[in-house]
Amino acid sequence: MKVIVIGPKGKMGKLITQVAAEREDLELTAGVGPKGRDYIGADLGTVAMVGRELGVPVTDDLESVIDNCDVIIDFSTKEMAMDVLEQAVAHGKALVCGTTGFTEEEIQKFKEAAEKIPMLYAANTSKMVNVMNKLLETVVSILKDDVDIEILEMHDQWKKDVPSGTSREMGEIMARAMGKEIGDIAVYGREKGESPRVPGTIGYHSLRAGNIPSSHTVFFGGMGERLEITHHSYNWECFARGACDCAAYLADKPAGFYTIQDVLGFKKADS
Structure with missing residues (x-):
């Protein structure tokens, strides 16, 4: 698989490049950075701190290199990602996108693109996070309304x-297991004053501080007992390895909307 990495100097793009450079099943053909960056024109290995030159360029013009790849890996910004999606569709190239922060309308554009190209979207490419997702689905399917659900995430x-x-x-995932839509039951934080918990909702709480790596805990609160399922990432290497696994998975795949659950061989939950 010939691979282009978007944003090779970013925290994820750099690690993806480093991991891909060591894999025998992936061949790096270019890196693409935002226009005007001082590293444009330099060797991809130098930009991504691989430890050696790779003999391929970093450019700010995806269209100039896109025909020499099989798949694009994009963990850049949501603005850049929409341009990458457009180019991937126009040139018929497979795309792995791990960028987050999209609106529902923007996610729909990725799903529409899947009618024409192999499209794999993953909010998180860690194997263990996706194992955790299966555990969450199982817990909710069994306990249903017997517990209150709260999510604490730190970044x-x-x-x-x-x-x-x-x-x-x-x-x-948990809302689907409850037969509900997350938009109907999500509660984001709680403000000062009275804010009683509404049964059947899922609470979200977000911490942002320092250089805390990604951390997610889901609390299932019952009467007289509590279950917690947690994932901590020590760094972003697990996500980079997962992203490269996703790219390799798309080899010879037809157009379609894929997820990392497909990569891991998980049975999908009913929609």
Whole structure:
């Protein structure tokens, strides 16, 4: 699989490049950065701090290199991601997108693109997070309305979207297991004064501080007992490895909307 990495100097793009450079099943053909960056024109290995030159360029013009790839991996910004999506569709290239913060209308554009290209969208590419998602689905399917559900997510001070894409996905999975829509039952934080808990809702709480890596805990509160399921990432390497697994998975896949659950071989929950 010939791969283009979007945003190779970003925290995720850099790690994805480093991981992909060590894999025998992936061949890096270019990196694409935002226009005007001082590293445009440099070697991808140098920009991503791989430890050696890779002999491929970093450009700010995706269209100039897109025909020499099989799949694009994009963990950039939501603004850049929409441009990348448009180019991927126009050139018929597979796309792995892990960027978050999209509106429902923007997510719909990714689903529409899947009618023409292999499209894999993943709010979180960690294997363990997606195992956690299966556990959440199982717990809610068994306990249903016997518990109150609260989600606590923590990220660094630079995280823009609130709540995180991962915690939004967790809520969606649990809501489906309850036979509900997350938009109808989500509660975001609680303000000063009286704010009684409404049964059947899912509460979201977001912390942003320092350089805290991604951390998610789901609390299931029952009477006289409590269950907690937590995932901590020590750094972003787990997400980079998962992103590369997603890219390799799309080899020879037809057009369609794929998720990391497909990559891991999980049976999908009923929609």
